[in-house]
Amino acid sequence: MVTTPLLPSDYLDLVSPLRAGADLRGRIEAVHPETGDAATIVIRPGRGWRGHTAGQYVRIGVDVDGVRLWRAYSITSPTDRQDGRVTITVKAIPDGKVSNHLVRRAKPGTLIQLDQATGDFVLPQAKPAKVLYLTAGSGITPVMGMLRDTEFDDVVMVHCAPQPQDVIFRSELHDLVADKKLRLTEVHTDTDGMLDIARLDELVPDWAERETWACGPAGLLDAAEEHWSKHGVQERLHTERFRPSIVVAGDGGEVTFSATGRTVDADGATPLLDVGEEAGVLMPSGCRMGICFGCITPLKAGAVRDLRTGEITEAEPGVLIQTCVSAAAGACDIER
């Protein structure tokens, strides 16, 4: 009665937001620039944090201009970091709401929401004899988490970035090279051009014998998957994508968000999550690439297309859709 309409926990949140039993949060304790457009964010997780496995990612909820937005970021700190803090490393992308906010505006002391770490882009229990890390741009982040966590006798990395100064963690990578803990090939795409996957024969002649972890843009990962399959060694390739591979787009339609009372026209290629957010509708979201199911929403009427497969889902009682990988397929009504 004393605290109505707030709950006692709302007051506790003010004095002890990271306490055990509270919703999981983290406090940004530092922001370290890495390159011109990337920064490492040091986060002190709340008491409920259960730790992570190298290579996993964490979903974070950040308030940007008064709107809570959720995004996934790979954890770049080792699992045994003594001070209990974790780091993520974010590359600002053009027009990116959360990435630009974190890289350019996030301040120490800011509270963010956290989920537990998750993801299966991880190292196996039994150490492989030879490892290859194939990365590009911000795709280096989960691999840096692995490099900082686990040493192997024979590790080769091929990393692509436009120019030397764009290589995130460059000086740390070169320290590992100097200590003979890593063999590194940097491909500077502004001068060398995009990596032709067939060049691996020359850069890493025994690539097919190596257990490989690859992370980067869709073009690189699609080429790698095709190359490994062609040589019959696809089970040695592990990939992590930061965006869904969108293969099918169709006709769009008029989308109604009936709970909010808003109707907009949408094309057949834009995920309904983006359509809703653009229209000012409060949309739940998660990984934004169809893996976490944090965005599922009832489809009240009409039909939607799964952008990864082209499959059409029609409204029926109880039908839920993943708005981050579904686009309008004609007029539809989304219960938000």
Ligand SMILES: Cc1cc2nc3c(=O)[nH]c(=O)nc-3n(C[C@H](O)[C@H](O)[C@H](O)COP(=O)(O)OP(=O)(O)OC[C@H]3O[C@@H](n4cnc5c(N)ncnc54)[C@H](O)[C@@H]3O)c2cc1C
């Ligand atoms: C498992 C996982 C791990 C990830 N780890 C990292 C990480 O360690 N570091 C990191 O920087 N990012 C990482 N990401 C990507 C991150 O979650 C965001 O997608 C990214 O920061 C862009 O968010 P934004 O709000 O800035 O862009 P938005 O405002 O959502 O999008 C702005 C524009 O950029 C496009 N876009 C969205 N995402 C990308 C992208 N990744 N690349 C290019 N264009 C994009 C959109 O289509 C839109 O046109 C990861 C994603 C996943 C799924």
